[in-house]
Amino acid sequence: MTLPGPPSSLLVANRGEIAVRILRSAARLGLRTSAVYSEDDAAALHVRLADTATQLPGSGPAAYLDPSAFVDAARAASCTLLHPGYGFLSESSALAQACLDADLTFVGPAPDVLDRVGDKVAARQLAAELDVPVLRG
Numbered sequence: 379m380t381l382p383g384p385p386s387s388l389l390v391a392n393r394g395e396i397a398v399r400i401l402r403s404a405a406r407l408g409l410r411t412s413a414v415y416s417e418d419d420a421a422a423l424h425v426r427l428a429d430t431a432t433q434l435p436g437s438g439p440a441a442y443l444d445p446s447a448f449v450d451a452a453r454a455a456s457c458t459l460l461h462p463g464y465g466f467l468s469e470s471s472a473l474a475q476a477c478l479d480a481d482l483t484f485v486g487p488a489p490d491v492l493d494r495v496g497d498k499v500a501a502r503q504l505a506a507e508l509d510v511p512v513l514r515g
Contacts, residue, residue: 387412388485389452390424391473392463393442397424400461412455414448416441430455442467445476452482461485469496 387410413428432451434441471492477484
């Protein structure tokens with residue numbers, strides 16, 4: 379299976395098993411892939427599986443928290459798509475907005491959606507507005 383349209387390239391802004399799964403799926407779809415890594419993850423499997431890899435500034439989990447570093451890595455690798463993986467970054471409206479500002483496609487919800495559903499009170503209000511049943515709480 380391949381995606382329609384011109385070939386694209388995907389930066390995976392995550393590490394570990396999540397990144398490995400995304401990279402393998404992207405490769406099956408015919409996408410060129412790029413990984414990011416901190417200095418202490420240089421030998422990690424997700425780095426070896428990607429077509430290219432860019433080292434992030436810093437080490438440990440903190441290296442994976444700067445939206446501008448992912449945008450810079452995506453540009454350096456000529457990527458058109460950025461996948462945040464699972465967890466913190468997938469809920470980051472700052473990363474989604476940074477992608478939008480950089481003309482990258484964020485593989486996930488739009489920044490305004492992340493802002494709205496990332497706030498439990500706002501998400502409950504939205505659900506009520508859309509007539510989605512909400513438990514009292």
